[in-house]
Amino acid sequence: MGYLDDEVKRLQSIIDGIEGRVKALETRQSGGSPSKATSEEIRMILIGPPGAGKGTQAPKIKEKFSCCHLATGDMLRSQVAKKTPLGREAKKIMDQGGLVSDDIVIGMIKEELENNQECKGGFILDGFPRTVPQAEGLDAMLRSRNQTLQHAVELQIDDALLVARITGRLVHPASGRSYHTTFNPPKKAMTDDVTGEPLIQRSDDNAEALKKRLATYHLQTAPVVGYYQKTGIWKAIDASQEPGTVWKSLLAIFDGDKAKAGNAGSGILSKLAGRS
Ligand code: ADP
């Protein structure tokens, strides 16, 4: 057993070394900086009902790819907090579990993709698109930038599991970080682990508003799944598992990308394998 373990470790360190050198070569080939190699760019959306775990997983994706995380819900809540005319209008709709107009949210995403420097490394959209017209708006936006979406990942979960998740959710409004009273409690009660600032409960995170939000989801957002199934970039993962397992499912999707890139014939790895 000891010999086998040592041998596996030795092989792993050889593989790590080769991976590092391949990455450096690919970075040089793409003319980019190490953290922004083209193979590492991500353009994806997370679809799922309220409480599915979009806001929990998205920051991990952001960290992995150094991209931006755009959550239309967070953007709207920031307008509500600032009491802007849009915020006042949006608050009523949000508390009733309805959807803010397509034009407004499409405009918000467009503005971020054009001006937010973090989006240069790619983007992950959370809570957008929520209607088919929003999906069409996103496609048009990307077409004009000569870009395409790589993944539309659906976080699948039974409605019955969402009540406990939503009624126990605590958020740090400034960062969008979310906690859960039972499933992911902060180190100190009602306090953000990172800034020490107070956590709040969202005004729409109650059982009654959730019912309406779920009805809206099934009526208006479920067709977005069909939209991306047709384009071939849709993938579903089981979001009822614990957060670490959900993260592993996401990593498996990204690893699938790497395997494809390796098989495509244009990468350094395929050159090494004598395929091009
Ligand atoms: P969404 O952004 O999809 O509305 P969140 O990521 O904010 O959902 O998650 C909703 C609540 O459920 C949060 O309180 C979060 O801590 C908790 N949560 C997220 N993922 C899981 C999970 N896999 N298992 C249990 N609780 C989770």
Ligand code: AMP
């Ligand atoms: P979320 O934070 O994603 O749960 O969103 C909270 C609320 O903001 C939703 O219930 C909607 O009222 C509104 N909202 C967020 N994103 C969108 C969107 N893409 N389109 C329309 N309304 C949205």
